[in-house]
Amino acid sequence: MCRWIAYSGSPVLIEDLLYKPANSLVVQSKHSRLGVETVNGDGFGVGWYGSHETPGIYHSIEPAWNDRNLRELSAQASAGRVFAHIRASTGSAVQQTNCHPFRHGRWLWMHNGAIANFPTVKRDLTLAVDPSLYPDIEGSTDSEVFFFLALTFGLAEDPPGAVARAVGLIEETGRRHGVELPIQMTVATTDGETTWAFRYSSARQSRSLFHSTDVSTLRSQYPDNPVLHDLSKDARLVVSEPLGDLRGAWQEIPESSCIIVRGARADLHDFAPV
Amino acid sequence: MCRWIAYSGSPVLIEDLLYKPANSLVVQSKHSRLGVETVNGDGFGVGWYGSHETPGIYHSIEPAWNDRNLRELSAQASAGRVFAHIRASTGSAVQQTNCHPFRHGRWLWMHNGAIANFPTVKRDLTLAVDPSLYPDIEGSTDSEVFFFLALTFGLAEDPPGAVARAVGLIEETGRRHGVELPIQMTVATTDGETTWAFRYSSARQSRSLFHSTDVSTLRSQYPDNPVLHDLSKDARLVVSEPLGDLRGAWQEIPESSCIIVRGARADLHDFAPV
């Protein structure tokens, strides 16, 4: 499986997010604490919204922990919206087009989990992608097809609704092919303004997902972390696992729910497939 | 576009094929003489039939001319059937799953050329692939979809017929989408025993393709080439461009034809899409 983090707030140097925390994503790439796989070394990706309309993306097939370009890039680039993802392949090839976050226009998408028996259902799911979007699929992962299903179902207009319909189709398609538990997922998506994150699985035993309490709480818990002192009050993180030991600074996102982060607000909603 | 060579005959050290000739495929990777692109540096691949049922494959995203592992591998491995291909991408990603030769079971396939406007026709063509074969598509190239269409249409039973039907479908599909000249191709495929090579294009102006005259003629033309002296009499090469200056040693394969190489025999047939 994988691990990811989604940041929104005042512009932050990417290395402050990826390298500085005690249990940073780069640390997790070698030794994840809560992941199904402890090693997430099958490539990684970063997406960030700089001063341009379209977010930048850096995808690499190296493990994050030994990639020098990631260290360089993240020491130079600041952004107010950052998605980062480390990958543990469940079978599909380790190649840049299979690295998250995936991008379409202004949208980014990343996924931890899997569509069960993907080879069996891949054709049916891919056929359900809008033919005008179909040529933009570049890789071979379940996660990217999932993204394109959400785009097909109106991600740009109604993200929770589009994801619910995509998950509904995945579950229906899986069951039609005899797959008992068709999906396992934590997903984050953003248009550069708002972040939507989902925690759901057919078995209702979803991978871990947390969001940060407000920055002032974090600051008091990590007084030695200079990064936190530079963050704006509305800075928020949604993460596969806490970036440090003080779990109190992090709230678990409940099973079968969606969190919508917009500025300082973080609203929880129930999530169910349609 | 790309360049390729297909060898059959007595076991030969792969480096004798890929590095030794004056205009070897590795030389062509940097300076092709007859190619549409002079540089074919977007990855490469080698497929070879060793002592096992299934051929081995080495795919790399580095240019062939600077890949040390290719040099090592080809200095160690001998084979009686070798396919090798250097790639100049026409847009799809440079990744191992897009490198030729593609493999399915005992079959290898490599292609120089393109399906025109592939993004436009990709969905229709991919849908025509047998659903049981569909999950085995790993990359994003036109060439691999072409291979899977040929497999769908019976490559294993009747290679020329299957390729003719695949090309027929590609042309029909292209024209339905307003593509005037849907395909440009030289293709080689083998089951490890026989090699079938095709030269065709909708415009009837196909990429170059040559086959070697018999080895004794080659030997007399390249007296200083020790490789040729070790080859069996039935050794044959089909190549995108001659491996040396003496073009007399090479016969051009005519437009719209198929050559079938089995042992010392090389039979030419007309080729037309069905």
Add this chain to the structure above:
Amino acid sequence: MCRWIAYSGSPVLIEDLLYKPANSLVVQSKHSRLGVETVNGDGFGVGWYGSHETPGIYHSIEPAWNDRNLRELSAQASAGRVFAHIRASTGSAVQQTNCHPFRHGRWLWMHNGAIANFPTVKRDLTLAVDPSLYPDIEGSTDSEVFFFLALTFGLAEDPPGAVARAVGLIEETGRRHGVELPIQMTVATTDGETTWAFRYSSARQSRSLFHSTDVSTLRSQYPDNPVLHDLSKDARLVVSEPLGDLRGAWQEIPESSCIIVRGARADLHDFAPV
């Protein structure tokens, strides 16, 4: 050999430098016009001074023309000082630690050319590097050893003097080993404020080197190039070969000379080894 460009001026989007010009460095990576090698596909590098003291570096072993991360990075990052280099290896391995520009502290260094018979003189030259700097040598190229010799001889205090002494040592060492023409070079180095570029060779037949005339002249010659309209008046380029057809916009830097670019000023000096 290689090709490089050195930019100084108002902050510019890196893609405007690397992709937009008709004969951009990325174009040159596949089809250099004036280079000894037409293909410079053995990796590349970019160094840029963003908002931090230390410049960022992106090094890749892929050819520049097909590297997606370069496209992404250069579409996001703006900088007022940019060094970029495409490599055609003269033998040493294609690896990130052999990609230019090399960095030490705030300094960047890039080189087109070669130290002749480098394996023969490498040990003596490396021994001449200051022992306190020695451990920072990471790669295996002549260019990096040359950089460390210049650092040893006081690059930070007197760049032209340090380079002259480094070249003097290289020539003396080469001749001691029977090398007639020990060096071929165009070199650029910068501390982020000033750029020094050198054109020299033992044979006095050095690789090409040009600098841009002032921006207003360039603008009138490339009226359709929007990039030029955004540049400050003091923007300057030093390049291995002109970025477009209008050579009049470019002045050749004479044999055996050094150009010092500081703000809008570009001063030419004679250069001779010490």
Add this chain to the structure above:
Amino acid sequence: MCRWIAYSGSPVLIEDLLYKPANSLVVQSKHSRLGVETVNGDGFGVGWYGSHETPGIYHSIEPAWNDRNLRELSAQASAGRVFAHIRASTGSAVQQTNCHPFRHGRWLWMHNGAIANFPTVKRDLTLAVDPSLYPDIEGSTDSEVFFFLALTFGLAEDPPGAVARAVGLIEETGRRHGVELPIQMTVATTDGETTWAFRYSSARQSRSLFHSTDVSTLRSQYPDNPVLHDLSKDARLVVSEPLGDLRGAWQEIPESSCIIVRGARADLHDFAPV
């Protein structure tokens, strides 16, 4: 640190060594049991003696567990002498020239451990390498310098003596620079006929090292392992950690000793630096 295996015996398919055992080297690359690092994902290498004088080498910067070319190569190549190594970098770059086994002529060399404070002692140690060998150093690791010291001290004539002198120099040099415990090592080297393996560290607390008991014992312990049934009686393995659970099949090589494997014989000797 790292993990390695050294095989000698009847020709064996490399995949039988690298993939088939329960705790194979590929498994160890993600989850080493006895290593200082559980993850050895910073590249790997295989060296094998095929039908040629010089062994072949495959070096990759990908983690072994996800490298498809390794799987292909090892499914095709058989050899009677195989060295394989997975790397966990202690700081030097992840690049092919830093991957073990290193090769010089017919000799292979691989190392688990480190020369302590290598940046401090690197220059002195490198200077001690025979000047005629010096230009052949390609990478930046301590392990390769160690190999070249052994070559300098007569590896080809007296391997145990040469390694003892190299270790003696490393310890003397380290201590002169204030390094208390200059070396930690398990090393294997071979000329393609005999394998010498060393276990030593300045602290006398060396990394684990085991050798297989004779094949008939192994067969009885792993009755379901078809690989073992194909091996000749003289097949021997020296490994960083046992390839399966039944430790009884493996004998620990004692601290400060050297094992010499030639045919079916495996002789233990004391090892001490000179």
